[in-house]
Amino acid sequence: MEIELKPLVAALAIALATISQVTKAADDEAKLSEITVTASPIYANRIDSSDSTSLLADTPGVSFYTNGGASSLPVIHGMNDERVKVLVDGMSITSACANHMNPAMSYITSTNVSSTAVIAGLTPVSMGGDSIAGTISVASASPVFAGKSEEVHTEGNISAIYRSISSGSTLSVAASVANSSLSLGYVGSQDKASSYKDGNGNLVRDTLYETRNNQLTLGIKGESSLIVIKAGEQSIPYQGFINQYMDMVGNDANNLNVDYKANYTWGKLDARLYWQDTKHTMGFFTSEKPGAMPMNTHGKDLGYDLHAELPLSQQNTLKLGNEFHSFKLDDWWPALAGSMMMGPNTYENINNGKRDRFSLFAEIESKLDLQWTSLLGIRTDRVTTDTGTVQSYGCGMMMCGGDDAAAAVFNAANRAHTDNNIDLTALARYDANQSSTYEFGFSRKTRSPNLYERYTWGVDDMAMAMIGWFGDANGYVGNLNLKPEIANTLSATARWNDSAHKEWELAVTPYYTKVKDYIGVNKIGMSMMTGTSNLQFINHDAKIYGLDLTTKTALWDNSYGSGQVKSVLGWTHGTRTDTGESLYHIMPLNARVTLEQTLNEWTNAAELQLVGNKSNVDSVRNEPKTSGYTLLNLRTAYQMKNVRLDMGVTNLFNKYYSLPLGGVDIADWEAGGSVGLPGPVAGAGRSINAGITVKF
Numbered sequence: 114m115e116i117e118l119k120p121l122v123a124a125l126a127i128a129l130a131t132i133s134q135v136t137k138a139a140d141d142e143a144k145l146s147e148i149t150v151t152a153s154p155i156y157a158n159r160i161d162s163s164d165s166t167s168l169l170a171d172t173p174g175v176s177f178y179t180n181g182g183a184s185s186l187p188v189i190h191g192m193n194d195e196r197v198k199v200l201v202d203g204m205s206i207t208s209a210c211a212n213h214m215n216p217a218m219s220y221i222t223s224t225n226v227s228s229t230a231v232i233a234g235l236t237p238v239s240m241g242g243d244s245i246a247g248t249i250s251v252a253s254a255s256p257v258f259a260g261k262s263e264e265v266h267t268e269g270n271i272s273a274i275y276r277s278i279s280s281g282s283t284l285s286v287a288a289s290v291a292n293s294s295l296s297l298g299y300v301g302s303q304d305k306a307s308s309y310k311d312g313n314g315n316l317v318r319d320t321l322y323e324t325r326n327n328q329l330t331l332g333i334k335g336e337s338s339l340i341v342i343k344a345g346e347q348s349i350p351y352q353g354f355i356n357q358y359m360d361m362v363g364n365d366a367n368n369l370n371v372d373y374k375a376n377y378t379w380g381k382l383d384a385r386l387y388w389q390d391t392k393h394t395m396g397f398f399t400s401e402k403p404g405a406m407p408m409n410t411h412g413k414d415l416g417y418d419l420h421a422e423l424p425l426s427q428q429n430t431l432k433l434g435n436e437f438h439s440f441k442l443d444d445w446w447p448a449l450a451g452s453m454m455m456g457p458n459t460y461e462n463i464n465n466g467k468r469d470r471f472s473l474f475a476e477i478e479s480k481l482d483l484q485w486t487s488l489l490g491i492r493t494d495r496v497t498t499d500t501g502t503v504q505s506y507g508c509g510m511m512m513c514g515g516d517d518a519a520a521a522v523f524n525a526a527n528r529a530h531t532d533n534n535i536d537l538t539a540l541a542r543y544d545a546n547q548s549s550t551y552e553f554g555f556s557r558k559t560r561s562p563n564l565y566e567r568y569t570w571g572v573d574d575m576a577m578a579m580i581g582w583f584g585d586a587n588g589y590v591g592n593l594n595l596k597p598e599i600a601n602t603l604s605a606t607a608r609w610n611d612s613a614h615k616e617w618e619l620a621v622t623p624y625y626t627k628v629k630d631y632i633g634v635n636k637i638g639m640s641m642m643t644g645t646s647n648l649q650f651i652n653h654d655a656k657i658y659g660l661d662l663t664t665k666t667a668l669w670d671n672s673y674g675s676g677q678v679k680s681v682l683g684w685t686h687g688t689r690t691d692t693g694e695s696l697y698h699i700m701p702l703n704a705r706v707t708l709e710q711t712l713n714e715w716t717n718a719a720e721l722q723l724v725g726n727k728s729n730v731d732s733v734r735n736e737p738k739t740s741g742y743t744l745l746n747l748r749t750a751y752q753m754k755n756v757r758l759d760m761g762v763t764n765l766f767n768k769y770y771s772l773p774l775g776g777v778d779i780a781d782w783e784a785g786g787s788v789g790l791p792g793p794v795a796g797a798g799r800s801i802n803a804g805i806t807v808k809f
């Protein structure tokens with residue numbers, strides 16, 4: 114499987130690229146939309162973490178917010194989480210949790226990811242919508258079919274991975290049976306980890322988790338069509354969230370995903386229908402962060418995508434699309450028996466919430482001459498949101514709190530909203546010669562508020578502390594008047610390389626984004642319960658600018674195999690326009706430099722990870738500053754015919770450091786009696802990681 118996956122990964126990458134790019138035989142030509150496809154690191158990085166976001170660690174412009182051990186939140190160019198469009202096997206899955214404990218990428222474990230594609234910044238409208246930062250697309254393996262010479266094809270693999278720092282383990286199994294037109298596949302995985310230790314050998318509390326994922330794939334291949342049906346099931350019995358007040362004590366989700374691709378005389382059609390049902394429970398399960406409070410959510414995603422690609426002429430290809438995505442959400446907190454604060458009624462946080470998106474787009478890619486290519490797109494997303502009436506815990510043994518009055522105001526208010534959003538993308542590429550290419554363009558992208566931003570209503574300290582996916586210990590309340598945020602981005606990429614594309618490569622991408630009505634926060638008070646801030650979502654303007662830089666240099670090609678060094682550097686600056694205050698969680702200057710050697714069956718790598726001081730912080734959210742650090746990671750892999758061995762050490766020198774996007778360590782703060790404000794979250798100490806994959 115390992116060996117056969119490589120062409121599959123390449124095929125998927127090309128398929129993903131053609132989804133937005135079309136026409137040209139997808140050879141070595143750089144794609145207009147700056148698609149970055151990471152194929153090889155999938156095996157290299159996956160022993161480091163079961164979190165599928167770790168597979169994108171090398172991608173320029175991409176970073177991650179710490180969340181649970183299996184569910185980091187992605188950031189592209191300083192814009193986080195739902196500002197990024199994330200597609201898992203083509204599906205849009207919405208976080209069904211006030212803390213975004215179950216974001217889209219938490220539904221696929223790193224061993225099950227077969228391909229990843231990232232479009233940072235200027236996203237073609239065919240790959241965008243309801244997002245402002247860019248698009249991340251991850252996919253599990255496509256169905257395999259029997260070749261011409263075989264009647265029945267069977268294949269499979271078993272992987273086992275161990276990570277010493279958390280006594281973490283991943284077990285995964287994949288098996289397929291197929292003839293030339295019908296394919297049935299199964300993939301299952303279990304990931305388990307205890308809380309990890311930091312570089313000083315101290316336990317980093319409440320970072321333990323266990324996840325289980327199962328997926329069945331049915332493929333039906335016709336003359337010029339392919340139907341792929343994927344049915345997935347996830348159960349997470351527990352997952353600690355170090356930077357949240359609550360933990361996950363259950364996440365049970367089922368999904369169904371039907372994709373139909375066909376070639377017609379007029380062009381290509383890609384139609385997808387998908388559904389997911391998520392039952393999510395929060396509470397407490399570990400003495401590392403004790404507590405008592407039940408919270409439940411039930412989310413349902415249902416959507417379809419219809420994408421058609423019409424070659425108009427040799428030069429022009431038209432892409433048309435219609436999408437629909439519906440999300441329904443209930444979020445309620447049952448009364449806690451005997452509690453003075455939490456009862457006697459059930460607290461209705463979001464009752465019968467819905468958010469529907471109906472989208473249309475048109476995009477045309479034109480090959481103007483041998484050197485110039487252009488891409489123009491327009492898209493509309495009509496987003497309607499609404500929610501039913503709510504109720505507070507009621508007046509228990511305590512006096513009625515502010516939430517009772519707040520519920521009455523909320524229930525009397527007009528809550529239905531319709532946003533008519535318009536996105537535009539205009540891109541051009543100039544292939545100057547064999548060794549230089551320039552891309553540049555403009556995009557206008559819009560994201561409508563999510564249900565929690567618009568419809569959370571509780572103003573008491575306890576209720577507010579439960580809302581927020583920022584890991585900052587602050588409390589949040591929604592805002593019925595929130596408008597969509599609109600990002601206008603100018604960006605360019607210059608690529609230079611040797612004319613044979615073998616010796617060296619240098620690419621630089623500067624970007625500038627002005628976000629109108631950026632959904633940020635205003636401070637409305639201080640929590641008497643925790644001493645942290647109480648914040649309300651509010652629109653204010655923001656600007657973000659920065660630079661991505663990537664290099665690749667071949668070093669040797671001789672009896673020591675081949676060697677190369679590659680590097681990725683990212684720098685981002687983001688501020689609120691009116692106050693000049695830094696936006697929250699902007700990744701400080703950072704770089705990765707990797708020396709790689711390939712020698713026969715061996716692949717070896719030494720990776721230096723450099724992160725600068727974080728001194729620009731959001732004081733409104735009490736964001737802690739963090740110091741810079743350097744980590745050294747080593748990896749080696751040995752590929753035999755049917756067996757692949759991976760070994761690695763992350764943080765070789767066992768360096769103690771704080772995660773710049775880790776939020777604050779609520780677990781440790783509570784263990785120390787919640788004195789003052791919580792400090793930053795420590796990163797993991799040295800871990801020895803090993804994995805084996807056996808193909809059959």
Ligand SMILES: [Cu+2]
Nearest residue numbers: 210212214395
């Ligand atoms: Cu949750």
